[in-house]
Amino acid sequence: MLYAGIAWSAEGYEVEVVDAAGEPAVAPTRWEASRVPELTDWFGALERTSGLPCAIAVETTCGLVDGLLTAAGLRVHRADPWHLPERPGFGSVPARVLAERARSDLATLTPVTAESGSQIGREEDYHGGIRRSAPVEEALTRAGRWFPHGSRERREVALTFDDGPDPVLTREVLAILDRYGVPATFFCVGMHVQALPDEVRRIADAGHGFGNHTWSHPFLPDLTPREFRLQIDRTSEAFDRAIGRAPTLFRPPYGARSPETLGELIDAGPALALWDVDSWDWARPGPEKITGKVLDGVRPGSMILMHDGGGDRRETVRALPAIVEGLLERDFHCVTADALTAVPKAG
Incomplete structure (x- = not known):
């Protein structure tokens, strides 16, 4: 199996993919925000050429890629803040960190589907935040x-x-x-x-x-x-x-x-x-x-x-x-x- 992380920054997205041993499976890539459809196709081609499924990890501050990825039938997993080191002031943790987290402990990450929505499993945080925001x-x-x-x-x-x-x-x-x-x-x-x-x-x-x-x-x-x-x-x-x-x-x-x-x-x-x-x-x-x-x-x-x-x-x-x-x-x-x-x- 392959393991990928997608990070975001002010410039767009960074993608890194590792194999089961934690070695880079392909060279790191960068994508402008307008190219997420191409990124989705890229992941599909990666699975076909490698013959291996790919588990893709994103964090909760990155909500713009999972919709197209899941619609294409790709495996997307959400990494919550307690799974990751501290983020920079503006941006997510590095893509390699996300890929390695997926490789080392995929079972702790939350699978996301187009039907479930990207916040599945965070319902109490969602509704609790709304309740606390009333004042x-x-x-x-x-x-x-x-x-x-x-x-x-x-x-x-x-x-x-x-x-x-x-x-x-x-x-x-x-x-x-x-x-x-x-x-x-x-x-x-x-x-x-x-x-x-x-x-x-x-x-x-x-x-x-x-x-x-x-x-x-x-x-x-x-x-x-x-x-x-x-x-x-x-x-x-x-x-x-x-x-x-x-x-x-x-x-x-x-x-x-x-x-x-x-x-x-x-x-x-x-x-x-x-x-x-x-x-x-x-x-x-x-x-x-x-x-x-x-x-x-x-x-x-x-x-x-x-x-x-x-x-x-x-x-x-x-x-x-x-x-x-x-x-x-x-x-x-x-x-x-x-x-x-x-x-x-x-x-």
Whole structure:
């Protein structure tokens, strides 16, 4: 068997692969964030040419590669913080460390599948973090900076897409939105904004909105406040380089949070935009079920969660026309997340 580690940094991804004896199986490789589909194909070719299965280890601050890898049938395992040495200030532990951890003690790492989601086994940390964050959420709500949805008094909804931009699927989403003349909001990750600035500009030129979705799509309860602040600030800087402005909204990956990380936003930073309709497209249940999830759950003011990156999102693209048509037939008006969460002016 082969054992691989995928590390992330400000520049992209580093991959190292070792054999059962801990010796390098191939030379270390580096990949830009825009090349994760090619990286997925590379792992498939590695298994075919070597005749050996490969166990791939990623850590919880790296949430942008497991979706495509698992969709391709590759074996992905999650290494939690207690499995690893201390991370650098911005980035993950080295790829060789992850590969060696998989080789020496694979049974302690958590297998991840497309259906289970990347946080399987961390449910208590997830829900516990949300419970502990309630006082901070209340403070942000009082400040007008916490939005699970918009006003229930207006038949407005926001279509939102997380984890992009993607060099192929985001363009397909944009073409469908253009066909129906409806706006959407793209909660982009900084790694993709940096790697694909032309795609960000394409979204902006089409009149759509943006949100900050961190740099590497980490599980926020595992971050220190300083690490969280760097994730937000680096992503804002990437947006500013691409389109000359930073988003005013932020969405935490997986909806996970902790009072330590959210506390960084009380005095300064973007407002939080969550969702009240989850399409479950990340689980790839089929276009019909994705459409049904959205149309069965939508209400006035709904924030609708979908994805255009971070995995195989072809089902989302196929579902989108029926979703838009269903919303329009129900007399819903699509607006950006910024517009949905804006407080109406008197008069």
